[in-house]
Amino acid sequence: MTSRVSTGTRPGARFAQFKLVLLGESAVGKSSLVLRFVKDHFDDYRESTIGAAFLTQTISLDDSTTVKFEIWDTAGQERYKSLAPMYYRNANCAVVVYDITQASSLDKAKAWVKELQRQANENIIIALAGNKADLVADHPDKRAIATADAEAYAREAGLLFFETSAKTSENVRELFTAIARKLPLEQAGARNMRANPRQGVDLRPEAPGTQGGGACNC
Amino acid sequence: MDEIAPEYDVVVLGTGLTECVLSGVMSVKGKKVLHIDRNDHYGGEAASVNIESLFKKYGNYNKGEEPWKKYGRINDWNVDLVPKLLMANGELTNILVSTDVTRYLEFKQIAGSYVQQGSGAKATVAKVPSDASEALRSPLMGLWEKRRAKKFLEWVGAFQEDNPSTYGGLDLNRCTMREVYEKFGLEATTRDFIGHSMALYQTDEYMNEKGAAKDTVQRIRLYVNSMARYGKSPYIYPLYGLGELPQGFARLSAIYGGTYMLNTNIDEIEMEGGKVSGIKATMKEKSDEGEGMKFSTKTKKIIGDPSYFPGKVQVVGHLLKAICILTHPVAYTDNSDSAQLIIPQSQVGRKNDIYIAIVSSAHNVCPKGYYIAIVSTIAEGSSNHHLELQPGFERLGKIEEKFMGPPIPLYEPLESGRNDNIFISKSYDATSHFETTTDDVRDIYRRAEQEELVVEGLREGDTLVGQE
Ligand SMILES: Cc1cc2nc3c(=O)[nH]c(=O)nc-3n(C[C@H](O)[C@H](O)[C@H](O)COP(=O)(O)OP(=O)(O)OC[C@H]3O[C@@H](n4cnc5c(N)ncnc54)[C@H](O)[C@@H]3O)c2cc1C
Ligand SMILES: Nc1nc2c(ncn2[C@@H]2O[C@H](COP(=O)(O)OP(=O)(O)OP(=O)(O)O)[C@@H](O)[C@H]2O)c(=O)[nH]1
Numbered sequence: 001m002t003s004r005v006s007t008g009t010r011p012g013a014r015f016a017q018f019k020l021v022l023l024g025e026s027a028v029g030k031s032s033l034v035l036r037f038v039k040d041h042f043d044d045y046r047e048s049t050i051g052a053a054f055l056t057q058t059i060s061l062d063d064s065t066t067v068k069f070e071i072w073d074t075a076g077q078e079r080y081k082s083l084a085p086m087y088y089r090n091a092n093c094a095v096v097v098y099d100i101t102q103a104s105s106l107d108k109a110k111a112w113v114k115e116l117q118r119q120a121n122e123n124i125i126i127a128l129a130g131n132k133a134d135l136v137a138d139h140p141d142k143r144a145i146a147t148a149d150a151e152a153y154a155r156e157a158g159l160l161f162f163e164t165s166a167k168t169s170e171n172v173r174e175l176f177t178a179i180a181r182k183l184p185l186e187q188a189g190a191r192n193m194r195a196n197p198r199q200g201v202d203l204r205p206e207a208p209g210t211q212g213g214g215a216c217n218c
Numbered sequence: 219m220d221e222i223a224p225e226y227d228v229v230v231l232g233t234g235l236t237e238c239v240l241s242g243v244m245s246v247k248g249k250k251v252l253h254i255d256r257n258d259h260y261g262g263e264a265a266s267v268n269i270e271s272l273f274k275k276y277g278n279y280n281k282g283e284e285p286w287k288k289y290g291r292i293n294d295w296n297v298d299l300v301p302k303l304l305m306a307n308g309e310l311t312n313i314l315v316s317t318d319v320t321r322y323l324e325f326k327q328i329a330g331s332y333v334q335q336g337s338g339a340k341a342t343v344a345k346v347p348s349d350a351s352e353a354l355r356s357p358l359m360g361l362w363e364k365r366r367a368k369k370f371l372e373w374v375g376a377f378q379e380d381n382p383s384t385y386g387g388l389d390l391n392r393c394t395m396r397e398v399y400e401k402f403g404l405e406a407t408t409r410d411f412i413g414h415s416m417a418l419y420q421t422d423e424y425m426n427e428k429g430a431a432k433d434t435v436q437r438i439r440l441y442v443n444s445m446a447r448y449g450k451s452p453y454i455y456p457l458y459g460l461g462e463l464p465q466g467f468a469r470l471s472a473i474y475g476g477t478y479m480l481n482t483n484i485d486e487i488e489m490e491g492g493k494v495s496g497i498k499a500t501m502k503e504k505s506d507e508g509e510g511m512k513f514s515t516k517t518k519k520i521i522g523d524p525s526y527f528p529g530k531v532q533v534v535g536h537l538l539k540a541i542c543i544l545t546h547p548v549a550y551t552d553n554s555d556s557a558q559l560i561i562p563q564s565q566v567g568r569k570n571d572i573y574i575a576i577v578s579s580a581h582n583v584c585p586k587g588y589y590i591a592i593v594s595t596i597a598e599g600s601s602n603h604h605l606e607l608q609p610g611f612e613r614l615g616k617i618e619e620k621f622m623g624p625p626i627p628l629y630e631p632l633e634s635g636r637n638d639n640i641f642i643s644k645s646y647d648a649t650s651h652f653e654t655t656t657d658d659v660r661d662i663y664r665r666a667e668q669e670e671l672v673v674e675g676l677r678e679g680d681t682l683v684g685q686e
């Protein structure tokens with residue numbers, strides 16, 4: 001689940017896989033952003049996260065470079081501060097989300113950024129997403145956090161920054177593409193040039209090179 | 219913070235592996251689960267801890283010292299508290315695959331499986347033969363014995379439970395394993411490594427139990443088939459340590475709507491008419507000042523580990539365990555990055571086997587150059603426990619650091635839970651693998667849900683979680 005880069009069949013073609021984690025207060029739209037990015041779909045009445053283990057989505061940066069995100073949603077485990085270390089382990093990038101109509105959600109986002117900078121590996125790419133931009137388009141008075149304020153904070157903390165809407169899809173692709181561009185393709189390649197994505201054993205019974213159940217192999 | 223729901227189908231106490239598997243399975247089956255742990259981390263007794271936590275847990279250093287500092291980055295260490303490995307063809311592997319929890323984890327082989335013959339200066343260590351042809355090359359047996367062992371293993375390989383013509387003329391439903399060994403003319407030393415390092419019995423009692431021969435044959439088949447799966451040993455092990463297993467199942471549970479609360483103490487279990495009706499609890503982080511968040515919720519069932527029910531469990535034995543840090547591979551294990559080494563009881567004048575489980579930086583549980591060896595056995599005396607593990611320590615050579623607490627009590631519930639709907643798990647026992655843990659999972663599920671747990675196909679047709 002670490003970053004993986006392999007050269008494809010075409011000369012010069014690069015393919016890299018990165019783990020991306022989502023953080024932020026409940027109901028700011030983390031799952032909705034992923035759903036929009038991966039399935040280009042939006043639900044007005046999403047209940048809290050159910051069902052999405054992790055999803056994958058691929059972005060082509062140019063003719064020869066493809067980045068695949070393995071996107072982990074918190075599955076609601078952050079609600080009572082019960083995220084497992086497994087969740088952050090080997091994360092290459094993080095999207096910290098707040099709701100631009102909820103002032104407290106930016107404080108929560110800042111706390112997550114702090115935690116990331118303390119705990120995660122130092123090369124982690126962090127993006128700050130001010131979500132639900134559509135809500136203020138027609139009702140500017142609903143905005144609780146000024147763009148300039150969030151932007152200044154992001155610049156200071158060294159984060160990518162976008163105001164997004166999972167509902168209208170504004171800036172969603174842009175957000176993930178910006179992360180993909182900032183990921184250390186070269187560095188990951190040097191550390192970890194592997195065609196085979198998983199270094200461990202494959203447990204599935206039908207996995208090649210293994211013999212499953214049935215007859216005894218005495 | 220959101221409100222906790224007024225009612226749950228089941229409240230699970232403790233985030234050990236048994237509890238997390240049950241929580242995950244129940245959530246997938248549509249039950250509303252609240253999962254609580256009093257600790258600030260997942261795993262309970264089945265957690266893996268970093269080197270600083272390990273020192274602090276055992277307290278084997280002087281005040282003011284920080285001995286963990288000489289062991290590199292603290293978080294590069296994930297030291298298991300339970301010395302176990304997974305059988306590649308075992309039930310836990312089956313559950314991991316059926317529930318797709320394998321997606322959050324990576325596994326590696328354990329590089330070798332070894333057994334000791336003799337003791338003290340005369341001890342030899344050899345690979346456990348994995349099949350009939352390896353038996354022919356094994357230094358553990360003389361020439362004629364090798365042929366007899368080959369015959370025996372071929373018979374085991376052809377065995378089919380539902381086909382008595384493969385029983386070899388033995389009345390397997392009634393005979394003892396001793397009678398089976400006698401029929402094949404196997405010597406005591408051969409019986410020793412077959413019974414202890416392949417069937418993985420920890421005492422010799424199995425040999426005299428009428429009708430247990432079939433179970434022994436199945437255990438040997440599990441070993442041999444697990445071995446054949448990846449080739450080096452019958453065992454696999456998750457990168458970053460066994461503590462990843464409960465986390466993986468907890469994530470599964472959460473994905474299906476399970477609610478997770480660490481740092482939460484149970485203040486009261488409410489009963490109505492002799493049956494559980496709800497809980498009162500307080501969530502409070504250690505660093506938090508003040509009262510914390512108090513809440514109560516209704517539930518008809520509780521599943522929990524023994525530590526939450528001290529009055530409802532009994533002690534059935536004591537496990538001795540020493541976690542040892544080495545800077546070299548263990549002698550006679552072919553410089554393996556990992557291994558299991560079994561010292562059968564008869565070889566060192568004991569009643570219970572001594573197990574050594576070795577893992578290393580190859581499994582992301584410690585920095586490069588280190589090895590973690592856990593020596594364990596069932597306590598036979600009430601003192602000198604260090605001496606009981608001594609034959610194990612002798613195998614390890616120079617030990618940089620040794621963590622050994624008092625004997626660990628092994629608990630079992632006093633009742634099935636059918637009366638009060640409180641279903642309690644067993645402690646992690648002294649076996650080297652998780653087969654008894656998954657037996658307990660199935661048993662608790664049967665007691666709590668009055669049906670057999672079927673994991674096969676549990677997540678089939680699940681489109682939400684598809685990769686691409
Ligand atoms: C918000 C947050 C909270 C956390 N909370 C906890 C907690 O409560 N408890 C806890 O135990 N841990 C916690 N962690 C730590 C976490 O579990 C990991 O240990 C941590 O993220 C790994 O960081 P590192 O500096 O050790 O990474 P490194 O091991 O230095 O790795 C850096 C990066 O390089 C990559 N990499 C490393 N080796 C290779 C290689 N050989 N080939 C290719 N790529 C490689 C990794 O994928 C990683 O992305 C937390 C982390 C975060 C971000
Ligand atoms: N108007 C608007 N609503 C949004 C947007 N994104 C999410 N929502 C709504 O906000 C609510 C919460 O969204 P989720 O995606 O479930 O939020 P979450 O952060 O994943 O929440 P948890 O899983 O509980 O942590 C849902 O009702 C969504 O429909 C957006 O961009 N615009």
Ligand SMILES: [Mg+2]
Pocket residue numbers: 030031032048049073075076
């Ligand atoms: Mg969500």
